[in-house]
Amino acid sequence: MKKSVWTDSIKLPEFPKADKEMKTEVLIIGGGICGILCAYMLEQKGIDYILVEGSRIGYGITKNTTAKITSQHGLIYNKLIKSVGREKAQMYLSANEKALREYRLIAENIDCDFETKDAYVYSINDRKKIEDEVSAVNSLGFNAEFASETSLPFKTAGAVKFKNQAQFNPMKFLNGIVKGLNIYENTFITDISENWAKFDGGKILADKIIVATHFPFINKHGSYFIKMYQKRSYVIAFENADNVDGMYIDEAENGMSFRNYEDLLLIGGGGHRTGKQGGNWRAVKEFSEKYYPKAKEKFYWAAQDCMSLDGIPYIGRYSKTTPNLYVASGFNKWGMTSSMAAAEILADLVVGKSSEYEPLFNPSRNILKPQLFVNGFEAVTNLLTPTLKRCPHLGCALKWNKAEHTWDCPCHGSRFEKNGDLIDNPATGGVDIG
Incomplete structure (x- = not known):
């Protein structure tokens, strides 16, 4: 069945469509888990806010996550120590561990299938990579372990083990926190400035605006069209497969990830840059x-993730020149803890408080990274590709995705149905397929 296991388990409440001019202190654009958590945090603080979602809350990227709540984001800490220094690597770990603790506290009062699980990054053939990461994490004060044995059905060279991480059902979690929040659905924002946002039928005036739309859709500030690209990844939920009793991910780009949910084993893999070919x-x-010859497919779906230049999300002011505009994006496949961290940071920033994590996640940090030139090459190549089927975002040539029967943009990841209807941003409308 081509749908996420999470959408099979619950139906979220519906909210009205905005139909008039409104005014608020803080406007949140985007009703995925990041935007909802921003609203939840502002509600707790007693701040006046409005959240608008172009379709239904949770039914964009959030419903397609594998819902691992962990501060273990691949083999990131050894890289961070080398690229941004020990202090900022420690800051990254602290922000994500704090996010995990916050989920744990909220989930105590919500039926969301929250489970404490150990998390593992394994390698098939590179023991040294694993040993280096264990050493790097331990140097930051966190007790990572080297696991020589795993419950996976194949041999590994070892794994980095983080104890007491977590997994849950993200849609059940949203269902538990959205009640009483000031949300408007089916309210598609077509244009924004620092203090207003337009939609079909009205305008919302706001002192501050948070853009939590997965990929930021405003091109005139922040240069997100060159700072990010998007990746597709694929998940199948299997019956009659083993319980791996933990959350696993391969350190290799083409490896598999694993977690269980109830009696199902979720296996993810086959990823590729959006608009490219992959497994x-x-x-x-x-x-x-x-490895699981008796397993039977029950659900299958695909996810899309925004990838930043340096493996660190963009959380904070949208750009240096937009003091009242904020953003959360570039979560690099780790949207659960990143969304919570973003919500906590932005809830402070929009009310004039500082955040200890602001320097690390600052969206205006240095962009001279190797990935910048890869992104630029893809943009130029696809802008020059001759075809009538072009993305309305910035004019790149669209590519046909044979696996999903969609038109995908290899530059920035916008996706469209076979008939041209918009699926994923940063494009803000459909395309004429002809």
């Missing part, structure tokens, strides 16, 4: 046939 569900199926 998709075929790679996951081939893997399952080899």
